[in-house]
Amino acid sequence: MDKGIETIVFPFASWGESLALMTEKLQQLSGSTEGEFLSIGARLQDYYFRAGSIDRLASDVTAQVSGEEVQGAIEHLVTLLDKMQNYLVDSEREAGLDCESLGNVLRLLEQVVEPLSGFSTINKVLRMLGMSTKIESARLGNSAAGFDTIAADVANLSVQVLEKSQTILTQQSSLCDTIRKTLEGVEKTEAEQIQRVQGILDKTRASLASLKEINSNCSVIASVVASASSEISKGMSEVVTSMQFHDIVRQQIEHVETALAELHHRVTSCGSEEMDLAVEMTDICELQAAQLRQAGDEISDAVRSIIDNLCKVSDKESNTASKTREMAGVADRAGSSFFSDMADDLKKIAAVFASNAEANKSITRAMTSVAGTVGEIVTYVGDIEHIGEEIELIAMNAQIKAARTGAEGAALGVLAEATQRLSVEAQEQTGNVSRTLLAVTETTESLFHDVGEEAENLENEIDSIVNELDSVLNSLRLLNENIIEKVQSLEGEVLALSCDIESTTSSISVHELMASGLSDVLGALNAIVAEAAALIPIDLAKGKTARLQELATRYTMHSERKVHAGFAGAEGFDTFSGSGSEESDDNVELF
Structure with a gap:
């Protein structure tokens, strides 16, 4: 210093x-x-x-909500519903054709009534001719020997014609009643089933539309959550x-x-x-x-x-938690009850289709009964035709004997000729009945074959659809439950x-x-x-x-x-x- x-x-x-x-x-x-x-x-x-774990979980939820697995399952379900809709349309069309065929059979059977009713008139005339033959034979005495036997044979055969024609009419009436009841049941069942199934299908489509909307909303919210995370x-x-x-x-x-x-x-x-x-x-x-x-x-x-x-960051997490809760609420709209209700509805459709298959079987059974009874009727008609041939033969013999009797047997010849004409008329009547019954047989056999084959095909098809529906709905339910679980986990982690x-x-x-x-x-x-x-x-x-x-x-x-x-x-x-x-x-x- x-x-x-x-x-x-x-x-x-x-x-x-x-x-x-x-x-x-x-x-x-x-x-x-x-x-x-x-x-x-x-x-x-x-x-x-x-925060990184939340980010990955949010991205995972976003990927799962909008992923191919969920979208594929939804589209598969839409495809199956379309198949059921087509099945319903086909079923309605086939039922209409079956009912039309049954109506044709009914009309053909009703056409049998008129020719069969004619046998009653023929029977009356034959009986009258037989009585006249007996009277004339008695008047001529020994010169008309054998005509009383001819008259008895004709009377007996006429009774057989009447009995068999009455049997045919009874069976025809029974068949008509069976077909009418079958038609009534099928038409009523089909109308109710179609209306019911269509209602369920419409409801299911609405549920699917809701599911798509839910999935879309979840996807949007999940993207927001993932972006925020x-x-x-x-x-x-x-x-x-x-x-x-x-x-x-x-x-x-x-x-x-x-x-x-x-x-x-x-x-x-x-x-x-x-x-x-x-x-x-x-x-x-x-x-x-x-x-x-x-x-x-x-x-x-x-x-x-x-x-x-x-x-x-905390404010963002709170907002994210709010969005996550919103997503959880949206996703929960498609919870287990959602898919359970949808599955129950589709099971109802399956039950209706099973009932429809049973209705088809009832047609088959009715046609089996018709075919069997028609077969019996054909036998009876053949018997009547055979009887007519016998009457014609007897009448021809009577004409020959009357000619041998000479002038005194002229009346017997007229009676024999009239009997022969009636026998020819009876054969014509049986021919008309036979032709009608042949048309009935052809229709019933065709319907029997078509309905049986159709019932089997439709039953197999609906079983396949129902099995696929169960599988797809179960997959969607599991996917949705997994999404809800992850969303809830995400919300918990975000809040914590x-x-x-x-x-x-x-x-x-x-x-x-x-x-x-x-x-x-x-x-x-x-x-x-x-x-x-x-x-x-x-x-x-x-x-x-x-x-x-x-x-x-x-x-x-x-x-x-x-x-x-x-x-x-x-x-x-x-x-x-x-x-x-x-x-x-x-x-x-x-x-």
């Missing part, structure tokens, strides 16, 4: 004690916050992984990355701590009149105060930024993460603790600077560049350089900037 300068005594001892307390305070502050920062970092890391996951990644600020601030505080510790060592071993040291100490304390202010501001801003970002984040943000106070501790140290530094400034002459408070160069070489972060440059001036940075080693450059954090 120059002799011309007045001797100034500096309170280095007091300053040394203060520097020691500040160094200790910074050590405690660094240590006390380290554990809390590590705890926050661990929780953020956990939230980051959970992806944004949240990215946001959490940025928050976790921002935790690096703690290492930066910690290094900055450690550098301040080292500088103050070195300064403490120097001031405790110096004389109380060392002006240069006092000036240097003032500059160092003022620079370290600037570094601590910058570190305090940085940590406060960073932590507040983390809290704000976490709050935003949101609650945990809210709990974390409300409990973060490390920045306040850090700010309070740094404020104490800054107060002590400012006090030393103020005391020293009051003692140091103004003209000596210069030359910061030379005194602070050594500190500048220790910086590892751009933020420290920036503070130093702002304090020492641009020229105070030249030496460091131009001569920094490659190793020190590698350690620089651009924060």
Whole structure:
């Protein structure tokens, strides 16, 4: 110190004690916050992984809702409903044809009544001719021998014709009643079944339309949830990355701590009149105060930024949870009861179609009965035809005998000729009945074959459709239950993460603790600077560049350089900037 300068005594001892307390305070502050920062970092890391898991689950739900498996099952169900609709149309058409065929059979059988009724008239005339023949035979006496026997034979045969024709009429009437009842039952059953099945099919199609709408809505919501979850996951990644600020601030505080510790060592071993040291100490304390202010501001801003970002993430998670609940509600509209109701309706259709198959079988049975009875009628008609031939033969014999009798047998010849004409008429009648019955037989045989084959084919087809329906509905039900389960799981994870984040943000106070501790140290530094400034002459408070160069070489972060440059001036940075080693450059954090 120059002799011309007045001797100034500096309170280095007091300053040394203060520097020691500040160094200790910074050590405690660094240590006390380290554990809390590590705890926050661990929780953020956990939230980051959970956000990623939610993102993957949301994407999985989106893929499943709009995936090929669900869409394929729905389209398969639509195809099966179309098959059932076609089956219904075919069944209605076939039933109409069957009823038309039965109506034709009924009309043909009704045509048999008229020729069969004619046998009653023929019988009456034959009986009258037989009685006349007996009378005439009795009048002629021995010359008309044998005519009474002929008359008896004709009378007997006429009775047989009547009996057989009456039997045929009875069977015809029974057949007509059977066909009418079958027609009535089939037409009524078909009308009711078609109306019922169509109603169920329409209801099922409406359910399918609802299912498609549900699936579409779920897909849209799931996409929104997946997109939000992806944004949240990215946001959490940025928050976790921002935790690096703690290492930066910690290094900055450690550098301040080292500088103050070195300064403490120097001031405790110096004389109380060392002006240069006092000036240097003032500059160092003022620079370290600037570094601590910058570190305090940085940590406060960073932590507040983390809290704000976490709050935003929490809000997004709450919105996501709301959307997820909405999706769960939408998906639940297609819950188990939805598919159970649809399955029950389709089982009703299957039951109706089974009843329809039974109706077809009833037609088959009716046709079997018709065919059997018609076969019996044909036999009776053949008997009548044979009887007519016998009557014709008897009449021809009678004519021959009457001719032999001469003029006296002329009346018997007329009677015999009339009997022959009736026998020919009876044969014509039986021919008409036979032709009608042949048409009945052909129609019943054709209907019997068609209905039987159709019933078997339709029964096989509906069994196949019903089995496919059970399989598709079961697949859709399982897929939907899986989606609902995942949606509920997603909602639970989203809500849990949101609650945990809210709990974390409300409990973060490390920045306040850090700010309070740094404020104490800054107060002590400012006090030393103020005391020293009051003692140091103004003209000596210069030359910061030379005194602070050594500190500048220790910086590892751009933020420290920036503070130093702002304090020492641009020229105070030249030496460091131009001569920094490659190793020190590698350690620089651009924060």
